[in-house]
Amino acid sequence: MDRMETQQQPQSLINWELAASTAARLAPAGPAMSPVEIAKAVDSLRSSADISVPHVHEITRLEAARDLRDSHVLVVDRASWAKANTQSFAVMLQPALRQMLDSRRGPALTPVAAAASGAITGSQLGAVLAFLSSKVLGQYDPFASLAPESKAPPAGRLLLVAPNIISVERELAVDPDDFRLWVCLHEQTHRVQFAAAPWLRTHMLEEIERLSTNLLGNVDSIMDRATAAARSLRDRSAGAIPGRGAILDLLQNPEEKASLSHLTAVMSLLEGHANVVMDAVDSTLVPTVKTIRQRFNQRGKDRGVMEKFIRSLLGLDAKMRQYSDGAKFVRAVVAVAGMEGLNRVWESAEHLPTESEIHDAKLWLERMGL
Template identity: 60%
Template sequence: MESNQQHLSQETAARLVNWDFAAATAATLVAPGPKMSRREIQDAVADLRRQADDAVSHVHRITGLDAAENLRDSQVLIVDRASWAKANSQSFAALMNPMLQHLAKTRPEAVNSTNTAVAGTLTGAELGAVLAFLASKVLGQYDPFAALASDNPAKTAGRLLLVAPNIISTERELNVDPTDFRLWVCLHEQTHRVQFAAAPWLRDHMLEQIGALSSGLMDKTQGLPERISQLAKQLSAAARKDKQDTPSNGVPARQTDVLSLLQDPEDKARLSHLTAVMSLLEGHANVVMDAVDASIIPSVKTIRRRFNDRGANRGWLDKFFRRIMGLDAKMRQYADGSKFVRAVVDKVGMEGFNRVWEGAENLPTEAEIHNPDLWIQRMGL
């Protein structure tokens, strides 16, 4: 009987979000990318693979992490935008299905079978629209949760996705040397791959934290529709205000705290920990990509300047969607994490900093990200 109930909860969870429809919607909505001949595409893919391979030795030299010498437990894939969206829909499914099964088992009234399929399709469509937007922006991504995806029979530890259309589109927009730019991007993404190889416990730790946060939200389903309605109204008002009040420099006049409507104090504590971890990972990768000089990437100064200037020229709608989808927060993670890593390395060296990969207890808190001396003191360095 218990086994039958578990099977039913799994089926219900699978209907709560139509992941296949999300991937199909994203593939329909997203633009294919710059026009290129078959030969140009083949050459670009081959070059991206070369740059990805070359980047690993630089990451090893800069970080001193021996894990960079053996990355056979993960994959490097050169993908288009639709493939990136499909891969992420699968990873989202792997991450969220345990939470959805928990909801189906503990709160069956919240997932009434008469409307589950319709709601799942609508949610899939909404997620597909989000993925379509992101699929045109992301240059690369290391997915440590790929082993959980149903399409990964090899169960590798993770996969690095390099989104070729976006990399090519960006290098053309910036008018920079393609080979230099591709290596620069690969340095950042391969650093993420090395991080999880150096800290094999990190994936399960993040899964545990994400699961606790997600289950906490599902256990608070009561009142969630009202909070989502309030969120929608706030975002709508913010969109109108941003359009009206955006100054000449293109920066919106007011920020919207999206997550504050959805998290109670316990959830905020979990989110604070995950924010600190993400800031660490992104900041560390940024420090590595900025550690190379003209002897490695001849046009690196030009690339950095033009890439940073690019963000200031986005329109209000792009900025708004980036903010509500967390991309602005991600950029802050780059900055905050980079400051933390540089401060620690300056004071105790890369070897001292690398203690962060030894165990979950060595991960910095959000307070320590903003005050690196606190982490240095706690580590006894």
């Protein structure tokens, strides 16, 4: 192995700084607001995040919710959200990128070629993050503290994307204070989940590393598979096939599919559980909750062709099904075993539901002896 190859690092494959700057440049402008309005909105979101904590504790009955008030909450704009995600992606993808370098045949990339390659992938990732940055209302990031030079606490950080929350509440013409609290109930639930299951961050990171390494590790086949996936997406662009997306088409062998199945089940649980908490509130807490639910659920039915294409490419519609499938699982378990029975999922990785159990809660209840 020559000197140049030993110096080549995984980060050379993606220019993360360029990804963040590209996303900031391409992200659509947020709603027009004066500095005073922005400051008030930030204070309101922080207050909503704080107020939601005891309600999450009451609904979930997880003692971990008691210690959330002092953990990390950031109210961010779209560019800051994108930058935060480049930091987390760098953590999650490093093992896979290392595998790509190790498995690459022939001489190592020259510094010029590596810089060019990193710029291309960085720009592409930035374009994706720019699109997503205008869609996400909030996000709990459990991996933030693992990034180099990160200032995030070990427990992770909660990001509330202010321009998107404000855009949606204006679009739906709903009460801002009610809507912000409703959103924070969902996002704070994710923080409770990882606080209640401190092993969950490591477990998910290992599964993500396993899937990404399997998917990206063989650099000799990834381009052929990506080309085939893109062709598949193009051929069905007039109407996406339920449950499929170009990225999912990259998966071929049983190990890859098993990894994705497990991650799908876990994400369905996390999102469904948070949605159940969000929907457990009544008008005594969020007076206009019925109006918010109705109008929020109607969103997205009139998306344009381009947005539908991008959502299919990124698998976002599959993610929306996770909310529904996971919520059905949580409600079915609670109906039989109560919230205490459901909370057994946070005890160990062995108690997490499989994808089959997500779709048939009786299987999980039987396995748990409930």
